Amino acid sequence: MSNHVPVMLEEVVAAVAPRAQGRYVDCTFGRGGHLRAVLDRIGPSGRALAIDRDPQAVAAARELARSDPRVSVHHVRFGEVGACVRAAGLAGGVDAVMMDLGVSSPQLDQPDRGFSFLNDGPLDMRMDPGAGASAAEWLASAPEREIERVLREFGEERAARRIARAIVAERRRGAPIASTRRLAAIVAGAARGRGGRTRVHPATRTFQAIRVHVNEELAELERALAAIPELLAPGGRLVVLAFHSLEDRMVKRFMRGDDSACARLRHLPIAGRVRPTGAMTPLMPARRAHQREIAANPRARSAVLRVAERRR
Numbered sequence: 001m002s003n004h005v006p007v008m009l010e011e012v013v014a015a016v017a018p019r020a021q022g023r024y025v026d027c028t029f030g031r032g033g034h035l036r037a038v039l040d041r042i043g044p045s046g047r048a049l050a051i052d053r054d055p056q057a058v059a060a061a062r063e064l065a066r067s068d069p070r071v072s073v074h075h076v077r078f079g080e081v082g083a084c085v086r087a088a089g090l091a092g093g094v095d096a097v098m099m100d101l102g103v104s105s106p107q108l109d110q111p112d113r114g115f116s117f118l119n120d121g122p123l124d125m126r127m128d129p130g131a132g133a134s135a136a137e138w139l140a141s142a143p144e145r146e147i148e149r150v151l152r153e154f155g156e157e158r159a160a161r162r163i164a165r166a167i168v169a170e171r172r173r174g175a176p177i178a179s180t181r182r183l184a185a186i187v188a189g190a191a192r193g194r195g196g197r198t199r200v201h202p203a204t205r206t207f208q209a210i211r212v213h214v215n216e217e218l219a220e221l222e223r224a225l226a227a228i229p230e231l232l233a234p235g236g237r238l239v240v241l242a243f244h245s246l247e248d249r250m251v252k253r254f255m256r257g258d259d260s261a262c263a264r265l266r267h268l269p270i271a272g273r274v275r276p277t278g279a280m281t282p283l284m285p286a287r288r289a290h291q292r293e294i295a296a297n298p299r300a301r302s303a304v305l306r307v308a309e310r311r312r
């Protein structure tokens with residue numbers, strides 16, 4: 001199984017500013033790269049909650065928890081972080097919440113998870129394969145207009161209409177679109193002639209958009225952001241790495257308490273709105289990974305790190 005190289009590790013740990021008896025929540029454990037580095041810097045009476053919706057990530061977290069009694073593991077969506085932290089008796093006392101959004105390398109690299117068009121596999125894309133509809137199931141029944149909207153809004157795909165039309169035409173031919181390669185070929189055919197010569201595969205935006213939709217990624221982020229201020233201790237920090245511009249915009253507006261900016265998200269098909277409570281103060285301008293990190297780990301290229309603290 002492939003490993004996950006944590007992005008902007010030094011910067012994230014510095015932003016968390018671990019202290020000996022600190023209490024930390026990692027909403028996106030993955031393979032624990034960030035959380036392990038925090039655990040290395042806290043004492044025996046510190047505590048950490050490891051959250052992930054992916055059963056393989058949860059298995060890795062349980063493995064860690066077996067040898068580290070400071071860690072408790074929660075197989076939930078991070079939209080449920082409020083209930084999780086309250087049940088652990090830590091509400092109002094958390095020193096930092098970490099979120100490293102998006103997918104992990106093991107998710108992308110395993111063909112049977114269906115996230116990548118580089119390897120052929122079943123068109124799944126669920127971070128938790130035990131919950132909700134797979135990408136193939138959604139594509140088998142979604143109306144053309146809905147597919148087009150998802151591709152445009154979550155993938156910023158300019159050829160959204162042509163791709164949605166091609167998907168529905170293919171579906172009408174009878175065979176379900178069940179594999180990643182098949183979807184990639186349909187998209188490449190529909191998008192041909194758009195965008196000129198580019199190094200980016202024509203299916204990149206479509207795959208990203210469908211993944212965001214299938215996993216309700218923006219709605220999840222919204223629920224988590226709404227819950228986090230009251231979980232943090234005064235001065236407690238929220239440390240977020242985003243890789244998608246819509247997510248980063250949500251985080252930025254939330255941290256700044258910029259209500260007017262939230263109005264611009266109103267057209268998005270997400271339940272409710274991010275309501276900036278004014279409870280958070282940004283601690284520094286957004287940061288990006290150094291060139292040398294990007295050269296070693298291309299995933300770091302689109303990372304944006306934002307940090308805010310709960311008002312004291």
Ligand SMILES: C[S@@+](CC[C@H](N)C(=O)[O-])C[C@H]1O[C@@H](n2cnc3c(N)ncnc32)[C@H](O)[C@@H]1O
Binds near residue numbers: 004033076079220
């Ligand atoms: C980029 S990886 C995190 C990697 C981790 N920081 C590390 O260093 O290994 C993102 C992880 O977040 C998880 N994830 C994404 N959205 C989630 C959600 N709404 N609830 C819980 N986990 C989620 C994914 O399953 C994945 O394991």
